[in-house]
Amino acid sequence: MAKTDIPGIPSSEITPEHVYINRRQFMLGLGGLAAAAALAACAAPSSPAPAVGSVATLAPTAGKSTDELGDRLTTYEDVTTYNNYYEFGTDKSDPARQAKNFRTAPWTVQVGGLVNKPATFGVEDLIRLFPPEERIYRLRCVEAWSMVIPWQGFQLNKLLAAVEPTGAAKYVRFETLNDPEQMPGQRNDWYEWPYVEGLRLDEALHDLTLLATGVYGKPALPQNGAPLRLVVPWKYGFKSIKSIVKIDLVAEQPSSLWMVAAPDEYGFYANVNPDVNHPRWSQASERRIGETARRRTLPFNGYAEQVAGLYAGMDLAKFY
Amino acid sequence: MRRLSLPKFARYQLLVHLAALIPLAWLIFDAARGNLGANPIQAVEQRTGKYALILMAASLACTPLNTVTGWRSVxxxxxxxxxxxxxxAALHFLTFLGLDYGFDVGLIWLDVAGKRFILVGAAALAILVALAFTSTGAxxxxxxxRWKQLHRWVYAAGGLVIIHYAWAVKADIRGPLAWGALIAALLALRLPPVRRWFARQRVRRRLQGR
Structure with missing residues (x-):
């Protein structure tokens, strides 16, 4: 019902494309500025200075059918029917079926912890405050399949700047809704619900890190993590937590659901890395959904230029 | 007309062949109709693997079923x-080599070196190959x-297949545990003391029935 609160028409359809593209380049510039400001304001002195990469190389793709590497978009059909969302079942086809009646409105997200201005936002407030833009990102699942998805969303750093993290904040902790009534998968007590994920503050502030509200110019469907999900394109898909109700700035590294479920298999960082195998399977190659042949996996999922600097000097085999 | 009706034994055999081929027909039907989802190659891999496991368990269940019920034709x-x-299992393996990896030896090597569940699965298949090639009356x-000794290895293959399955899933290993328990139970029913106990029970029942 109130789902219509989320703008359903991609701005590219309203604005002439060249104007639209210019506007977005301008906004990306702004985003970079905001991130830099936020960093200056709150990054802990001890944390490595993140290289705010050239997001411009990823920019305006509206109306295009490929990402910046020339890879074709995954079809809307596949993006909305092949999902890992264990709250709605462990089979890839479960979420599309079981999440059909999931209530995504009204929806609020509580942002707090080590911040000066904790606040609870309605999703519609977030969309008003931070108008969504399109980002075409590759998504690489830890199970060695991948997609190219056009998201609509806003940079997480804009939201974080609004709540003003204190100097003590080092990490960001995210939490999914806990509602076994609506999410039958949460009755499976093999896992410790609710789903929790975390990012280091500089990762969270990176311009590539997105809070998505839409897919393919439409409001996101529940199986894609509606109404609000994280998208961190250089990390394995499970880091990109769905249906977020809580975001906390914290001092200690949070433990994610997967770290708790299998500590020796899932690390905190989970950066896409063809040279660091999952303990039980290789990450050297992947299958792009819709393609037959496998392709080699790229370091940081092809975003090394933008994000490798975040991990300078770190042993990525140790911090997997 | 009488000559057309099959002997009872042959009718059972026909039923087994049909039952075992239905999953393959179903898989081909789904593939032809585009019903295999967004990742069809993985679907073929998973389904052929699952059918192999089901049929292996069914094959292993025959002797215990005979032990418990005394039913001979099983x-x-x-x-x-x-x-x-x-x-x-062979289709499962060929899907992995051909459909999944396009017989790209370099890529397969990269992945096999890092995927212990593939090595375990390959070991299980090697056992099944040996058993299949020695399955004739001759x-x-x-x-x-030595035939009996060799064919006892089917339980080793069963154990390896369960490990293969458990290592291939993400964290929730209830499926592999359930199948493992089933195969362990079928093995337990073959232990000589257990078999003798069931044989005595059958004799007793028969005597009481008289």
């Missing part, structure tokens, strides 16, 4: 069920007592 299903388990005669 013993004739062992070989075709076991051979079909091998057929599906091989049975030629090998004598």
């Amino acid at each position: 013993l004739r299903w062992r070989r075709p069920l076991g051979l079909y388990a091998f057929v599906y 091989a049975m005669k030629r090998m004598g007592r």
